[in-house]
Amino acid sequence: MVVGMFLSCGNTDQQIEEVTHNYDGPLEVSEGVTMYFSDKGMAQIKLETPLMHRYQMEENEMKLECPTGMIVTFYDSVGEVESILTAKYGEMYSNKEYIMVKKDVVFRNSKEEELNTDLLHVDFKKDCVYTHEKVVVSSPKGTISGVGLHSNSKFTDYKVHNINNGLYNLEGNELGTN
Template sequence: MINVRKMALLAVFLFSLAACENDMQSIMQLDKGAAAVEEGVKIESFYSQYGRVRAKLTAPTMTRYLERPAYVEFNNGLKVLSYNDSLQVESTVTAKYGKYFENDDNVLLRDSVVVVNKEGKRLDCYELLWDAKKGRFFSDKDVRISTPTDTIYGTGLESNQDFSDYNIINPRGQVTVQDSTLQ
């Protein structure tokens, strides 16, 4: 009887080992899925070029997706301060949503996008694309630009990244033009 008990115990043990067997492919798939996303909170990131700080990004949360094409999402908003060589703020960009495409170095900003430069010019729009390689902003949506003297509306925009030189593709509204002969 003792042998039967030992055999039954051995059978239960072997059965439990077989029942707990994991498929290696399944484990690798689970691990791959878990490693494809990185998350962060209270983000503060600095961008430097040639040893000089060029920009500071802050955001409450960030999610980075490593699958191709890799991208980073800022679902709870972001703020970017751009600096000159003397670390003075050249422009400020805020938005409620941002998506950075790592492969092509483009940033999509959406929902309550505001750009303000050191001259006090302000851009308000729903969506804005920043091409970091070209150092330019683009939009095909409605825009509003406020300066110390005017407010201009339009659809579509191209601008340099410090917002000192911009072009509204289809402007609307009144614009005050200074007479250059009065100087």
């Protein structure tokens, strides 16, 4: 009778694999999320998203995925809004201090300059924003389009690469004349 009990309690290899298979979906799903990231008690970044998935990656890295879009607001040292980044999809990596956004990316700064592209990377450790995709930067002074862009992480100082079109109004002092 004891032998019968041990034989009837066994699981097949397939059943064990089904139970112990690693789950690769989100650990947490949240709706209506607003997160603040601060330095020395002062808000530096605000992240807003209607839907967020949290994933645990290797080496204690956490990925926050915003599959329905995100708004990232950057603040200056006195708490004033310096720039706003929006996109229809985004991912944020905690340890890497990195954001990747795509699909209708718009980045506006306090100088009324606006970047439009389809893919943008923000690397906070290196204080840079970059893309190798087509970009259009518009401002009250005009519009420049090109392929590729590098900027500081708040989009207040930037360089457009491979400029292929543009109309920009320069004033006399910007041309180096008096």
